[in-house]
Amino acid sequence: MNEKISMLMDGELDDEEADRLLSGFNQGEAEKWHCYHLIAEAIRDPEGFRADLHVDCINAIEAEPTVLAPHRSKTQKAKVYAWSAAASFAAVALVGWMALQSPQGTVVPSQVAQAVRLNVLKSKLNDYVTAHQEFSPESEMMTSNIRTVSDTYQENGR
Amino acid sequence: MRAVVFLLFCFSSAARAAIPLQQQDSIDLLKKISAAAHQVTYQGTFIFQRDGRIESTRIYHLVDQSGEHERLVRLDGPAREIICNDGQMAFYYPDQKAMMMERHAVARKGFPALLPDQLQTLSENYQVEDDGHERLAGYESRVLLLTPKDAFRYGHKLWIDQATDLLLKAAMISGDDEVIEQFAFTYVRIGGNFDRNLLKPTLPVMAPRMLDSRRQEEFRSGWEVDNLPPGFKKIAEMKRLFRGKAYPVTHLVYSDGIVAVSVFIEPLGPGSRPMEGVAKQGAVNLYAHPEKQYQITVVGETPEITVKQIGDSVVFKGRERD
Structure with a gap:
């Protein structure tokens, strides 16, 4: 179901499939769908997002256990945002905010098309964060496991 | 003249003005904190705060002849434990299903993990100051302030147990004076009797997946x-x-x-x-x-x-x- 919702956000379902999916939503799924849109909003307007994002949404996002498989990248900006929202419940809580940027700081569609989203690969990146902690003098002052044990998303993805 | 200097000193202390530390003193103190982290036996509960979230973790830390042993138990969110015996680590994450993992951590590097000439550059990057005393988790602590001299690093505030040099609280501070991440003991017992059973995992052991x-x-x-x-x-x-x-x-x-x-x-x-x-x-x-x-x-x-x-x-x- 999550994958379907993600595909819907991506615009990858045809109208008939989309109708069927939307009308079959239970309470939880409807809320999730609502959440994804809130997140999409948040990614478009990071300034305003914390205040608007409902606590239940954050909880629902955090309870989400799996990483969605990456889809074919889209070049349209809006779709990229939506895709990001659907695939990246983690992005909100894991990183607070996240943006695709070219070295100049602007979104370049061709680069977006090429780039696999960071958040989809967060499990691998978490390995890097853990590997890094071992060398951090700052972590060394207490226990290098503080960040690791507190990380909701550690080892989430496979 | 001495009296005047002394009075000035008193006033500045009263106003909690931070007192700059000599480079060597700062380095010695930082080394002591790092050493204490691996040499002091303690158990307690700390909170870790970042991105608007606070999480509590229980920690048991025993140092004896056989080495350093540590168990962390996450108290909020999914139950998780990390057990560390002399660099050998096991992660128990039952919420992630097949979840016991192990790895050999690198031999502890010690702190600061630096070459001697780099220690000398510490004061080029940070202003290190003594920021008075504060009672924390029942212990009297000395407060150390590290203010960055450029925008490439964050500031740090450290609360250090007077008696053992164990770090009781640490905050990272952004250029806008905002705390971006902090950890703090809410309860800690340093030294004393230690029940070794507290170092054993309580979460189910599952098929190990090696990191x-x-x-x-x-x-x-x-x-x-x-x-x-x-x-x-x-x-x-x-x-x-x-x-x-x-x-x-x-x-x-x-x-x-x-x-x-x-x-x-x-x-x-x-x-x-x-x-x-x-x-x-x-x-x-x-x-x-x-x-x-x-x-x-x-x-x-x-x-x-x-x-x-x-x-x-x-x-x-x-x-x-x-």
């Missing part, structure tokens, strides 16, 4: 960072394996004496797509950036500009690769 930790140190990759932010120097370079990665990853570590930045370089194999972007979690910033046929990933508990500047100036200067 691959094979690594080759003393390795010259040929990769360099051309435009290092001031004060950062290379403290480690290695080639290591990560699960799910077909090729060994080059891992370079740079430090300014207080924090570190890791650079991971891996070849982009056929079919793998480059990553480009920044991500943030508490004080940790992450920057991914493709460089020709290689993926560069930079991780550090520094501001974003630091990981970006490093990531954007990673170049290969070695000989032909094999």
Whole structure:
């Protein structure tokens, strides 16, 4: 179901499939769908997002256990945002905010098309964060496991 | 005259003005904190706060003849435990299903993980000050303030137990004086009797999945960072394996004496797509950036500009690769 919702956000379902999916939503799924849109909003307007994002949404996002498989990248900006929202419940809580940027700081569609989203690969990146902690003098002052044990998303993805 | 100086000193203390520390004193103190972290037996509960979230964790830490033993029990959210026996670590994450993992951590590097000449540059990067005393978790602590001298690093405030030098609280502070990440004991008992049973895992043991930790140190990759932010120097370079990665990853570590930045370089194999972007979690910033046929990933508990500047100036200067 999550994958379907993600595909819907991506615009990858045809109208008939989309109708069927939307009308079959239970309470939880409807809320999730609502959440994804809130997140999409948040990614478009990071300034305003914390205040608007409902606590239940954050909880629902955090309870989400799996990483969605990456889809074919889209070049349209809006779709990229939506895709990001659907695939990246983690992005909100894991990183607070996240943006695709070219070295100049602007979104370049061709680069977006090429780039696999960071958040989809967060499990691998978490390995890097853990590997890094071992060398951090700052972590060394207490226990290098503080960040690791507190990380909701550690080892989430496979 | 002496009386005047003394009075001035009293007034400044009353106003809680921080007193600059001599470089050698700062270094000695930082070394003591690091040593205490591995030599003091304690148990307690600490909170860890970042990105608007607070989590509590229980920690048991025993040091005896057989070495250093630690068990962390996450109290909020999914139940998790981390057990560490002399560098051998086991992660118990039942919410993640098949979840016991182990790895051999590197031998503790000690702190600061720096070469002698780098210790001397500490005061070039931070102003270190004594910021008075504060009672924390029932213990009298000495407060140390490290204020960065440029925008490439965060500030640090450390609360150190007077008697044992154990770190009782630590906060990382942004340029806008905002606390971006902090940990603090809410309860701690230092020393005293220690029930060894408290070091045993209580969560179910599942099929182990090994985190691959094979690594080759003393390795010259040929990769360099051309435009290092001031004060950062290379403290480690290695080639290591990560699960799910077909090729060994080059891992370079740079430090300014207080924090570190890791650079991971891996070849982009056929079919793998480059990553480009920044991500943030508490004080940790992450920057991914493709460089020709290689993926560069930079991780550090520094501001974003630091990981970006490093990531954007990673170049290969070695000989032909094999």
